[in-house]
Amino acid sequence: MDKITRFTSRTVVLPQSDIDTDQIVPARFLTTTTRKGLGQALFADWRYDSAGQPRPDFALNQPAAAGCGILVAGHNFGCGSSREHAPWALLDYGIGAVISTGIADIFRNNSLKNGLVPVIVDADTHGWLLAHPGVEVTVDVDARSIRLPDGRTAEFPLDGFSRYCLLNGVDQLGYLLQQSEAITRFEKARAWQP
Amino acid sequence: MTARSLFEKVWDDHQVVAETADTPAVLYIDLHLIHEVTTPEAFNVLKSRGLPVRRPDLTLATLDHSTPTLPIRSLADLDALVGAPAAKQIRVMLDNCREAGIRMLDFDSGQRGIVHVIGPELGITQPGKTIVCGDSHTSTHGAFGALAFGIGTTEVGHVLATQCLLQRKPKTLAINVNGRLARGVGAKDIILAIIGRIGVGGGTGHVIEYRGETISALSMEQRMTICNMSIEGGARAGMIAPDDTTIGYLAGRPLAPSGAAWDQAVRRWRALPADPGARYDREVSLDVAKLAPMITFGTNPGMVIPIDGAVPADTGDASFRKSLQYMGVEAGKPMLGRPVDVVFIGSCTNSRLSDLREAASLLQGRKVSGSVKVMIVPGSQTVKQQAEAEGLDRVFTAAGAEWRESGCSMCLGMNGDTVARGQLCVSTSNRNFEGRQGIGARTVLASPLTAAAAAVTGRISDPRELLAR
Numbered sequence: 021m022d023k024i025t026r027f028t029s030r031t032v033v034l035p036q037s038d039i040d041t042d043q044i045v046p047a048r049f050l051t052t053t054t055r056k057g058l059g060q061a062l063f064a065d066w067r068y069d070s071a072g073q074p075r076p077d078f079a080l081n082q083p084a085a086a087g088c089g090i091l092v093a094g095h096n097f098g099c100g101s102s103r104e105h106a107p108w109a110l111l112d113y114g115i116g117a118v119i120s121t122g123i124a125d126i127f128r129n130n131s132l133k134n135g136l137v138p139v140i141v142d143a144d145t146h147g148w149l150l151a152h153p154g155v156e157v158t159v160d161v162d163a164r165s166i167r168l169p170d171g172r173t174a175e176f177p178l179d180g181f182s183r184y185c186l187l188n189g190v191d192q193l194g195y196l197l198q199q200s201e202a203i204t205r206f207e208k209a210r211a212w213q214p
Numbered sequence: 215m216t217a218r219s220l221f222e223k224v225w226d227d228h229q230v231v232a233e234t235a236d237t238p239a240v241l242y243i244d245l246h247l248i249h250e251v252t253t254p255e256a257f258n259v260l261k262s263r264g265l266p267v268r269r270p271d272l273t274l275a276t277l278d279h280s281t282p283t284l285p286i287r288s289l290a291d292l293d294a295l296v297g298a299p300a301a302k303q304i305r306v307m308l309d310n311c312r313e314a315g316i317r318m319l320d321f322d323s324g325q326r327g328i329v330h331v332i333g334p335e336l337g338i339t340q341p342g343k344t345i346v347c348g349d350s351h352t353s354t355h356g357a358f359g360a361l362a363f364g365i366g367t368t369e370v371g372h373v374l375a376t377q378c379l380l381q382r383k384p385k386t387l388a389i390n391v392n393g394r395l396a397r398g399v400g401a402k403d404i405i406l407a408i409i410g411r412i413g414v415g416g417g418t419g420h421v422i423e424y425r426g427e428t429i430s431a432l433s434m435e436q437r438m439t440i441c442n443m444s445i446e447g448g449a450r451a452g453m454i455a456p457d458d459t460t461i462g463y464l465a466g467r468p469l470a471p472s473g474a475a476w477d478q479a480v481r482r483w484r485a486l487p488a489d490p491g492a493r494y495d496r497e498v499s500l501d502v503a504k505l506a507p508m509i510t511f512g513t514n515p516g517m518v519i520p521i522d523g524a525v526p527a528d529t530g531d532a533s534f535r536k537s538l539q540y541m542g543v544e545a546g547k548p549m550l551g552r553p554v555d556v557v558f559i560g561s562c563t564n565s566r567l568s569d570l571r572e573a574a575s576l577l578q579g580r581k582v583s584g585s586v587k588v589m590i591v592p593g594s595q596t597v598k599q600q601a602e603a604e605g606l607d608r609v610f611t612a613a614g615a616e617w618r619e620s621g622c623s624m625c626l627g628m629n630g631d632t633v634a635r636g637q638l639c640v641s642t643s644n645r646n647f648e649g650r651q652g653i654g655a656r657t658v659l660a661s662p663l664t665a666a667a668a669a670v671t672g673r674i675s676d677p678r679e680l681l682a683r
């Protein structure tokens with residue numbers, strides 16, 4: 021995983037509430053056995069019509085969206101299935117952070133493990149971002165905040181461990197493997213065996 | 215000692231390393247269920263780092279998601295039935311499990327089925343265990359008083375390699391359900407009503423504990439239906455305290471403890487229910503005495519109404535309008551009487567024997583209406599055998615429904631079973647998201663009884679009327 025301290029990018033806005041992981045990557049793309057190339061499947065049923073042509077009215081298909089690395093979405097983003105293909109697809113497409121007022125637990129966990137920054141902001145900041153697509157926003161993992169073009173900042177929750185992992189590109193499996201003695205001790209000492 | 219909830223007891227019992235302000239807890243996992251879709255990349259990571267599977271004996275594998283529901287004679291049939299990529303995924307899964315020494319309930323085992331159906335029916339889902347799977351409906355197993363939740367593929371790799379997960383302690387939400395259910399109203403209606411009440415993000419960050427006299431009176435299969443859909447309310451896990459019903463269900467199951475080990479286990483399980491005075495971060499109460507059968511009208515499970523109610527009025531909200539437009543329904547109008555194209559009875563929510571019996575009670579001696587396509591898919595091969603032993607399959611086929619091999623089937627469009635664009639499907643599954651059952655498919659979530667009523671009438675119908683006839 022790459023180290024992330026802070027980055028600045030323009031936003032693309034999808035104002036719908038409750039965007040679920042079936043929209044982010046429809047199930048028929050889950051038959052893959054690797055994570056590569058999933059960016060093509062990102063929002064497939066919203067991006068393409070039944071003939072496979074891009075729908076011009078969809079935000080990601082508009083010229084202004086090219087190169088945008090931050091997704092601003094409606095309330096409660098990422099609910100539904102546990103498919104890690106969702107953050108994989110967003111990252112593969114070039115999205116590095118998702119901003120909403122609420123982000124579903126499993127999606128949030130999956131994002132943090134892959135270096136996609138889940139940003140939960142207050143309703144005012146969120147409302148402003150929804151109303152101003154395409155602005156440049158800085159996502160600052162170090163400071164746990166985002167900065168808007170007028171200099172305003174908004175904090176977002178990020179526990180110390182997840183912040184440390186993002187800043188240092190730490191892969192959490194390495195950390196868990198270091199606990200193997202404690203795990204063995206636990207297995208031997210427990211009152212019952214599963 | 216302070217009074218602890220069911221969740222807190224299970225959590226405390228599995229902390230290898232306690233959480234601190236700076237670091238999450240290291241939580242031990244007693245049972246890791248795996249299936250073909252969310253594991254290949256996890257095995258790739260282990261292989262690339264030269265890591266073995268730490269506890270293949272605590273891992274159980276099956277095939278369900280991309281698996282066909284038509285009979286296969288040999289693995290060579292797979293490509294034709296589900297397509298080359300899904301067939302490859304299944305083969306990769308079989309190879310990975312063989313190499314790692316993981317028990318695989320495959321096509322030949324006779325015990326294959328939806329991962330959340332087979333854990334309980336084999337008796338390996340037990341009170342007080344921590345259970346995870348790369349699937350969000352792992353919450354189902356919480357019906358036994360286990361702490362069970364869905365994880366992503368990276369975490370599947372963590373559990374394969376270390377049998378542990380890094381976790382922050384979630385908050386607790388008690389949902390108290392009281393009142394006696396009316397005839398024709400069941401567990402699916404309760405959980406749909408709960409999700410309608412708390413919203414699809416209402417349980418985010420929480421583990422739900424379902425409590426109250428209504429819950430205590432439910433069978434294990436009904437409790438599983440409730441816990442299954444906890445994730446649809448945003449909660450990763452839903453739990454119900456173990457009691458005589460739980461213990462009675464597990465007794466004699468193939469992978470449940472036996473002899474002296476059984477007695478010890480039962481003593482341990484009896485200590486799991488919340489202590490008097492245990493505290494929850496939030497509480498919600500629901501009286502279900504007047505509850506009607508519930509159905510969804512929109513594109514998430516929180517968009518739900520009583521079957522005899524009307525779609526809510528237009529609030530002007532863009533997401534709401536988009537959802538209604540996708541579904542082809544109108545604000546302020548009833549759902550009752552709308553023509554139905556497909557009926558699906560199955561999925562980890564409602565594919566167990568009691569669900570099939572309910573559906574059969576309405577289909578017995580009746581015919582599927584005109585052009586409605588009705589698919590009934592048992593949750594496991596074991597359920598299939600039991601249903602056939604009772605003659606349920608003949609009730610279904612005589613009515614004109616299709617009876618299939620077990621699997622996820624039409625719950626998600628990735629195994630060949632799909633709903634066509636624009637068609638309306640009354641489904642006993644758990645997600646009515648856009649495109650969930652196929653591109654452009656319209657899903658109405660309902661109980662097995664409501665689904666069976668739609669099959670018979672060809673329209674969205676109140677099952678209470680058919681039951682009264």
Ligand code: SF4
Pocket residue numbers: 278279328329330349351561562563621622625626643644
């Ligand atoms: S039946 Fe549906 S919800 Fe259940 S495990 Fe299968 S795909 Fe997931």
